[in-house]
Amino acid sequence: MAEPTRRLAVVGGLGVSPAVRLSLPSRRLLAFLAVHGTEVPRSLVAGRLWADVPEAQARANVRRAIWQTPAGWVAAGGDELRLDAEVDLPALHTAACAAIDGAALTLDEIERLSVDLLPGWNEEWVLSPQESFHLLRVQALEAACITMTARGMHALATQAGTAALAADPLRESAAFALIRAHLQEGNRHAAAVRFRTFARTLDEELGVEPDPRLARLVHTAVTARSA
Known part of the structure; x- marks a missing residue:
């Protein structure tokens, strides 16, 4: 059976389909990627989502958020983070x-x-x-x-x-x-x-x-x- 298409809504509130449990860091990460483009430098994510902590801690927070996000939603390749889902905002x-x-x-x-x-x-x-x-x-x-x-x-x-x-x-x-x-x-x-x-x-x-x-x-x- 084919895996269902992952969809992420940010207009009207954050919504994911199929429904998955998300921690607060995961919710923030997915929302950021959806709003700022499906592929974003890791350094930008760290600097914007955790602007009030040292860089090393911010990068650690990004890694933790990725680890807490259910498999398949975020692809991490080098310094780029890619959201693997259809987002409602572009349409x-x-x-x-x-x-x-x-x-x-x-x-x-x-x-x-x-x-x-x-x-x-x-x-x-x-x-x-x-x-x-x-x-x-x-x-x-x-x-x-x-x-x-x-x-x-x-x-x-x-x-x-x-x-x-x-x-x-x-x-x-x-x-x-x-x-x-x-x-x-x-x-x-x-x-x-x-x-x-x-x-x-x-x-x-x-x-x-x-x-x-x-x-x-x-x-x-x-x-x-x-x-």
Whole structure:
């Protein structure tokens, strides 16, 4: 029987398939390799994961983490460590970049882009990748909302727009995209509710009002319905 493909997820939290027991050092090692590329110099792993200890101790910690990781997940060749598993991050990065360039997203892609990279992980080495992926996914969801609204894919457009605004509740361009998607769908009530919620959030967080153009867009639509 063929050995099952090993898969490692880092978006939405760390997950391994097939399920295996992992020590904390093993979890950190696998997550680092997944985020920074499947093949990474051992010295880089030691210096980033154990930056607060002497180099010799850091390298020893790397060896211990490899030893504690179930067989087959990490290949150590010379000074390089290679992750032998399929990682979810590259495919989502590709989908996000395609959406920014004008491609539509599937519902599965929208759901997977609705969560952050390793949420709850606060170590120094992961903060920059987390910030970069968060911005990328918000941009992708907003762009997909605009693209799919133009193509008449209203259900998916509103899903993407809702996810974009949930990820960044103060992002005015995302509010524009979602409200336009609701209006194109013919759902003026949802557009008005979304506008009021966004206006309240802006007021509470920043003490400012929404862009007058957004207010006019909603007002015009509601007035037209009343007329």
